Amino acid sequence: MENFDFYNPVKILFGKGKIAELGKHIPKDAKILMTYGGGSIKKNGVYDQVMDALKDYNIIEFGGIEPNPHFETLMKAVEIVRNEDIDFLLPVGGGSVVDGTKFIAGAAYFEGDEWDILAKRAPISKAVDFGAVLTLAATGSEMNSGGVITKAVTKEKLAFGNPLLFPKFSVLDPETTYSLPMRQITNGIVDAYVHVMEQYLTYDVNSPVQDRFAEGLLLTLIEEGPKALAAETIDYENRANLMWAATMALNGLIGMGVKSDWATHMIGHELTAFHGIDHAVTLAIVLPGLLTQLKEQRGEKLLQYAERVWNITEGTDEERKVLAIQKTEEFFQSVGVATRLGDHNVGKDTIDTITKRFEGRGYVGMLPDVGVKDVAEILEARL
Amino acid sequence: MENFDFYNPVKILFGKGKIAELGKHIPKDAKILMTYGGGSIKKNGVYDQVMDALKDYNIIEFGGIEPNPHFETLMKAVEIVRNEDIDFLLPVGGGSVVDGTKFIAGAAYFEGDEWDILAKRAPISKAVDFGAVLTLAATGSEMNSGGVITKAVTKEKLAFGNPLLFPKFSVLDPETTYSLPMRQITNGIVDAYVHVMEQYLTYDVNSPVQDRFAEGLLLTLIEEGPKALAAETIDYENRANLMWAATMALNGLIGMGVKSDWATHMIGHELTAFHGIDHAVTLAIVLPGLLTQLKEQRGEKLLQYAERVWNITEGTDEERKVLAIQKTEEFFQSVGVATRLGDHNVGKDTIDTITKRFEGRGYVGMLPDVGVKDVAEILEARL
Numbered sequence: 093m094e095n096f097d098f099y100n101p102v103k104i105l106f107g108k109g110k111i112a113e114l115g116k117h118i119p120k121d122a123k124i125l126m127t128y129g130g131g132s133i134k135k136n137g138v139y140d141q142v143m144d145a146l147k148d149y150n151i152i153e154f155g156g157i158e159p160n161p162h163f164e165t166l167m168k169a170v171e172i173v174r175n176e177d178i179d180f181l182l183p184v185g186g187g188s189v190v191d192g193t194k195f196i197a198g199a200a201y202f203e204g205d206e207w208d209i210l211a212k213r214a215p216i217s218k219a220v221d222f223g224a225v226l227t228l229a230a231t232g233s234e235m236n237s238g239g240v241i242t243k244a245v246t247k248e249k250l251a252f253g254n255p256l257l258f259p260k261f262s263v264l265d266p267e268t269t270y271s272l273p274m275r276q277i278t279n280g281i282v283d284a285y286v287h288v289m290e291q292y293l294t295y296d297v298n299s300p301v302q303d304r305f306a307e308g309l310l311l312t313l314i315e316e317g318p319k320a321l322a323a324e325t326i327d328y329e330n331r332a333n334l335m336w337a338a339t340m341a342l343n344g345l346i347g348m349g350v351k352s353d354w355a356t357h358m359i360g361h362e363l364t365a366f367h368g369i370d371h372a373v374t375l376a377i378v379l380p381g382l383l384t385q386l387k388e389q390r391g392e393k394l395l396q397y398a399e400r401v402w403n404i405t406e407g408t409d410e411e412r413k414v415l416a417i418q419k420t421e422e423f424f425q426s427v428g429v430a431t432r433l434g435d436h437n438v439g440k441d442t443i444d445t446i447t448k449r450f451e452g453r454g455y456v457g458m459l460p461d462v463g464v465k466d467v468a469e470i471l472e473a474r475l
Numbered sequence: 476m477e478n479f480d481f482y483n484p485v486k487i488l489f490g491k492g493k494i495a496e497l498g499k500h501i502p503k504d505a506k507i508l509m510t511y512g513g514g515s516i517k518k519n520g521v522y523d524q525v526m527d528a529l530k531d532y533n534i535i536e537f538g539g540i541e542p543n544p545h546f547e548t549l550m551k552a553v554e555i556v557r558n559e560d561i562d563f564l565l566p567v568g569g570g571s572v573v574d575g576t577k578f579i580a581g582a583a584y585f586e587g588d589e590w591d592i593l594a595k596r597a598p599i600s601k602a603v604d605f606g607a608v609l610t611l612a613a614t615g616s617e618m619n620s621g622g623v624i625t626k627a628v629t630k631e632k633l634a635f636g637n638p639l640l641f642p643k644f645s646v647l648d649p650e651t652t653y654s655l656p657m658r659q660i661t662n663g664i665v666d667a668y669v670h671v672m673e674q675y676l677t678y679d680v681n682s683p684v685q686d687r688f689a690e691g692l693l694l695t696l697i698e699e700g701p702k703a704l705a706a707e708t709i710d711y712e713n714r715a716n717l718m719w720a721a722t723m724a725l726n727g728l729i730g731m732g733v734k735s736d737w738a739t740h741m742i743g744h745e746l747t748a749f750h751g752i753d754h755a756v757t758l759a760i761v762l763p764g765l766l767t768q769l770k771e772q773r774g775e776k777l778l779q780y781a782e783r784v785w786n787i788t789e790g791t792d793e794e795r796k797v798l799a800i801q802k803t804e805e806f807f808q809s810v811g812v813a814t815r816l817g818d819h820n821v822g823k824d825t826i827d828t829i830t831k832r833f834e835g836r837g838y839v840g841m842l843p844d845v846g847v848k849d850v851a852e853i854l855e856a857r858l
Contacts, residue, residue: 095490107478308687
């Protein structure tokens with residue numbers, strides 16, 4: 093196990109009815125900017141629950157944060173925070189709304205070009221306090237201090253993070269996910285699965301606790317994912333387990349002391365930036381290609397994954413590795429995700445464009461085993 | 476899964492050499508009371524590492540905190556905190572030193588009889604800040620907000636807890652455990668194992684993430700425990716994995732949304748209070764008796780435990796449950812712990828005394844399936 097620092101002060105309020113407790117966790121004199129997305133919260137009752145819990149508060153609303161939230165949109169909210177003396181942000185939505193609100197929180201007090209927070213990783217020294225009401229299990233943003241923002245005009249999708257950007261609390265009520273289209277549920281499952289894989293399927297550093305936690309999350313997603321699709325009536329426990337698994341998949345814990353990668357995310361971000369493909373779908377496209385490319389280098393962990401997650405115990409090392417990658421892709425397909433570039437009308441020209449972008453950047457993920465030259469090979473295998 | 480609130484703001488600084496970073500985490504103008512136990516830290520180099528890291532600080536020392544720390548001893552430290560205007564506590568030691576220091580932190584500002592914090596669960600409203608340097612993997616106190624204190628004069632051993640009593644940070648350097656006697660290592664393994672069992676081996680509430688995390692910790696302890704005993708030279712990775720498993724066993728996470736018990740601890744505490752038996756040893760004595768007593772009520776979880784942790788898949792339900800309990804006891808014995816009351820010269824008279832104490836108290840653990848009348852039966856089966 094490698095040395096590490098772990099810190100995660102997010103208070104989690106988990107379960108049905110928990111939105112009603114919001115008032116216990118926000119200062120009574122706070123002036124709140126409530127942020128949300130396309131407005132589905134006004135149809136499914138979540139908005140009313142929040143307003144009922146906070147009826148004594150001064151609240152301004154900011155809706156319209158899009159999936160893969162745009163810098164341009166968020167800067168309008170930053171102006172409101174500055175002009176209206178907002179001192180608490182309340183994202184109500186999925187990972188995009190929470191990510192976007194983290195950016196608003198960090199940019200509000202930033203002096204200079206706010207895009208530098210992403211493009212130059214410019215440090216922030218102060219942030220607006222915020223707490224989240226999660227309505228979609230997927231990104232884990234509700235219990236971490238990072239996010240991903242897209243500049244629409246240049247099609248750049250970049251990550252940022254800062255310990256000041258942990259939510260003060262996050263409300264996780266599985267019932268808020270009941271009205272979601274199934275595509276968002278299944279995207280969430282794939283997103284959480286790949287978050288785990290980025291931290292788990294790399295190299296053995298003798299970390300049995302982290303490995304087994306990761307495997308436990310993967311097994312839970314494999315069990316609960318198809319149940320969500322098959323259910324004739326929505327099962328609370330199923331949605332609760334998916335929500336908790338997605339949160340635990342990216343709250344830092346399973347990544348402590350191990351080698352994390354994130355190359356799949358970096359490549360996937362470009363597919364979203366250029367073609368608007370759902371984030372999770374890009375991960376399902378890239379991951380099988382990446383694992384195939386790294387079959388030798390990451391063979392030890394792939395064999396462990398094959399046995400412990402997919403119960404593959406027979407065949408040669410090569411056969412077991414190939415079968416584990418195949419099972420992974422089949423799992424993504426089993427929850428309705430199309431895993432080939434061709435399925436999304438993406439061709440060779442996009443691969444060239446993406447390759448050029450990585451050549452300019454000079455790196456892909458956090459490990460040296462995926463180089464810039466590998467990006468084209470990985471994507472070509474996914475055409 | 477049941478509704479829950481989770482909050483754990485402890486910063487973990489994990490790995491070799493981490494003591495050197497202490498100064499980054501304590502206010503520069505702090506007046507520190509450094510607490511420790513029998514003084515082994517002055518022989519094994521840990522004291523010197525701490526003093527070197529904090530050479531610019533004003534530090535007063537308070538040694539002599541005993542295993543199962545005494546209220547009477549701790550009150551002497553409380554007086555020092557009050558008289559010397561101490562504003563930061565630094566426990567350097569194992570669970571007893573950390574638990575004891577939590578009590579000092581909470582009692583220092585308490586008005587009234589400080590024993591009421593334990594006996595009457597009197598609330599505290601303010602605590603002295605503290606951060607820990609852990610030197611023994613066992614209790615999990617380094618990443619939670621509770622503790623257990625003994626009043627020597629009345630032989631009462633009681634628990635307390637408060638969110639104000641989370642350490643600000645805990646340094647977990649596995650190398651600090653190198654000089655420990657093997658008995659303390661193995662006690663730590665048993666202690667962590669039973670912490671997991673108290674939160675896991677109860678009733679199924681459809682919590683696959685929590686279950687698999689718990690099983691992952693048990694499997695890790697089963698693998699790493701015997702390695703610690705067998706090692707001719709101390710293996711850093713082995714000690715690191717034991718330390719992280721023990722911390723994760725009782726930092727709240729695996730207990731979220733599930734039914735926890737703690738009856739084994741409650742009964743065990745009495746064996747320590749009356750006979751001074753090591754805490755972990757009392758747990759190893761009680762747990763097999765408790766599981767046997769509850770074989771029917773907790774059958775579903777026992778069968779899951781049998782299969783996933785001990786790979787027991789053949790035989791009748793009854794046979795698999797009995798074998799799983801037997802394997803558990805054999806594991807404790809395999810790391811050198813004597814699991815019968817007779818091994819410790821405890822007889823029927825003690826059982827009567829303990830039973831009377833529970834009759835006076837009116838409850839045992841947190842679940843109704845272990846009643847006061849069960850205590851005698853559980854202990855008689857362990858003579």
